[in-house]
Amino acid sequence: MFDFFKTLFKPTPPSGATAKERLRLVLLSDHLSLAPDVIESLKRDLLEVISRYVEIDSNHADVTFEHREREVAMLASIPITGVRERVRPSELEAASTQSGDNDSAAAGAETLALDPPPVAEAEPSAETPAKTPAPVPVRASNAARPRRRRRKKAPVAPQPGAAPAQSAQA
């Protein structure tokens, strides 16, 4: 009953606003699909950052964009083959600034707003990379779904065919 009144009195946005929002999303999606070089460079930087925390199979990594109802989402599927030595967040920060100094790829990552600190605070798991903020207009979403089921054993999460984790200290 309440729902009925709610729908009755819910203000519907004028169709011009709907048009504007639809246009924004469709162009966002168009521009992403029309800029493969940008996507490639984003993917490269993303993998570079993630590989600081876990060993990954970059040959089978996949970064795609999905046009949804109200947003364009970035989906990253990155097979993890092993875990690096457990690093304290403080050490990580030091490491990231250091690598930012002498690693040109890391410098590129920073221009894409893939800031290392938020990653450092999270548990290194398969999902952390995708929570990293993506370039401004794109809303990064969770990593590809199949990976979520392995959440408990996330740090190891061997891919089919991937070598077993060697130095899992976690």
Added chain:
Amino acid sequence: MMRAIETSIAAPDGVPEPGPQSVTARGRAIVITSGKGGVGKTTTTANVGAALAALGKRVVLVDADVGLRNLDIVLGLESRVKYHLLDVLEEKVTLDEALVRDKRSETLYLLAAAQTREKEDVVTAQMKALVEQLRDRFDFVLIDCPAGIEMGFKNAVAGAQHAIVVCTPEVSAVRDADRVVGLLPSDWRPELIVNRLRPQLVKKGKMLSVDDVNGILRLPLLGVIADEPGVIVASNRGEPLALDPASETGAAYRAIAAKLCGQNVPAPTVNVPSGGFFSKLGSIFGGRA
């Protein structure tokens, strides 16, 4: 016989003596494009061309929509067209034989598209050479681009140095305009005409505004044309609205032409019609239909 008359009108140069304002450089070739079909490219080409000619400029309108010829209709010149673009490109007739002079203006010419041929029949290099040739003789070469982004589009753009993008306030039209802008040479700075705007709908929030459209496209705004019955009436008659001194839309086209000639023109606006009882009454009894 008709052919002889046509030729004699156009001879020897096809164009009248250059006016004092146009003795200097070669003409400007501008492609009128949109991506999406049905947004008003042809109507825009005809009206901007007519308005430029009314300013004394030597203007040629090239219909590049091979297979779907329409520019002659909008100009009311369909009965005068004898030869077309491909006849010239394939050297079956001379340029002068194919150019059709407008009924109303001494300085407005049309080069019609072939109706029974295909866009792929046009050789891009030949099209480019033809536009170059036209630039020597006219102040403005306006090329009416076909819809789409395929061969026809590429041919229409080939000889041009500038583009006018026509876009209606619709999601699909803006998306296509955005795509087309991306396909134009990167050193161009295309200008935008927002066509078929309905100010009353914009006021009620039921239509994308000019700012909404150009917030996305971010092009220099050349003009805004309202969606009004006069445009349809004019096209029914084959008389460009730009030549009707009483028409507000005609004035908008004339402002666009003035701007293209480098004149300082106030920023385009479209007034919201009052829409009251008496104005409606007026449009019923006074409006030309």
